[in-house]
Amino acid sequence: MLKSTQDEHGQLLEPLLDYGCSPWRMSSQRAADLYDSGVKLWRKEDLADIEQQLAQSRSLERFTVRRIDGSLVHIKNPMFGVEKPLWTSYVKFQEFWRLVKATPEGPPEIYHCTYLVDWANQARRNYDGPVENARLLFEISQKRWSESETCKAFTAQLYKLLEGAGNAKRVTKVVCFGLGDLNVKPPDWWRQENSSRPEGEREPETSVIEGALIHHAIALTLADITRSCANTGGMSIRLLTQDPKYSSETKGMLQEIGFEVVGAHGAGGFAELDDKSIVFSPFPSAPVSQIIADLARPAVIICPRVVEIFGRPG
Numbered sequence: 001m002l003k004s005t006q007d008e009h010g011q012l013l014e015p016l017l018d019y020g021c022s023p024w025r026m027s028s029q030r031a032a033d034l035y036d037s038g039v040k041l042w043r044k045e046d047l048a049d050i051e052q053q054l055a056q057s058r059s060l061e062r063f064t065v066r067r068i069d070g071s072l073v074h075i076k077n078p079m080f081g082v083e084k085p086l087w088t089s090y091v092k093f094q095e096f097w098r099l100v101k102a103t104p105e106g107p108p109e110i111y112h113c114t115y116l117v118d119w120a121n122q123a124r125r126n127y128d129g130p131v132e133n134a135r136l137l138f139e140i141s142q143k144r145w146s147e148s149e150t151c152k153a154f155t156a157q158l159y160k161l162l163e164g165a166g167n168a169k170r171v172t173k174v175v176c177f178g179l180g181d182l183n184v185k186p187p188d189w190w191r192q193e194n195s196s197r198p199e200g201e202r203e204p205e206t207s208v209i210e211g212a213l214i215h216h217a218i219a220l221t222l223a224d225i226t227r228s229c230a231n232t233g234g235m236s237i238r239l240l241t242q243d244p245k246y247s248s249e250t251k252g253m254l255q256e257i258g259f260e261v262v263g264a265h266g267a268g269g270f271a272e273l274d275d276k277s278i279v280f281s282p283f284p285s286a287p288v289s290q291i292i293a294d295l296a297r298p299a300v301i302i303c304p305r306v307v308e309i310f311g312r313p314g
Helices: 023-036 044-055 096-100 123-128 134-146 149-163 188-195 205-229 248-256 268-272 288-295
Strands: 062-066 072-076 087-093 115-121 173-177 238-242 277-280 300-302
Touching: 023 096, 044 062, 044 087, 044 115, 044 268, 062 115, 134 149, 134 205, 134 248, 149 205, 149 300, 173 205, 173 268, 188 205, 205 238, 205 277, 238 268, 268 288
Parallel strands: 173 238, 173 277, 277 300
Antiparallel strands: 062 072, 087 115
16 A cells, blocks of 8 residues: 655655555564563463353353453354354463564454464364273373382472472472373374384384373372472362363363362463462473463472474573
């Protein structure tokens, strides 16, 4: 689009071109300005609110998301009124670099959103059903973990960290993110590739959940050590876990072995964070470290150290 301008004498100048003035370019500059001014990208009240909205997804025509500039965007709910939804809603996060470096997917109205609503298809999970003997598999993995040298070193380091040198940390909860579902079956491509191997080299189908089994065993160790070090004045140490991929079977099993399952849609668990928390998140899909920075200063954070920024470790 061309815009004509005039000088101080009213003479017509060369028209201005809007070349390069895209919504994304202007939006990314605005996001950087807001961030530099100290605006928080995430707030507990926003995350608790979207969690509550998604819990009512069958009865809400729209979801309301708060942008970082304080304005609101309303998102249509495609599962409104559906009796047996094939799609389940969850919170999708857009980290800081998505706001300033890479054009977010979707319309310009969501460019300033650090969290959005997305949908996961349940057809495959409904067809596959739960893993057989998941509880037994967990007990085997837990025993293997507790007897390992890694567990011994981990336990010693954690005791040292919590007890300190006369400066013990007070912890009231262990909050876990993205530990993985315990009732996932391998996809068809994995089965085909596995069956093509020599018989002695084939892996059991349950190998796809080995990581998740160990993650939950580590979480229980974290809670046990924290309880043994606790000076909470009679308060119990809570063990919370959030993963929107948890199946109903996994949730039931975790509750039986001492976990509180929170944030079924991927946001509510973050609202639980405070300065007396231990955070454990081995392989999260959400930008956990960035979210924590806006919400709390936990006593201990156990997360991956390497993240990709501009295509290189940072």
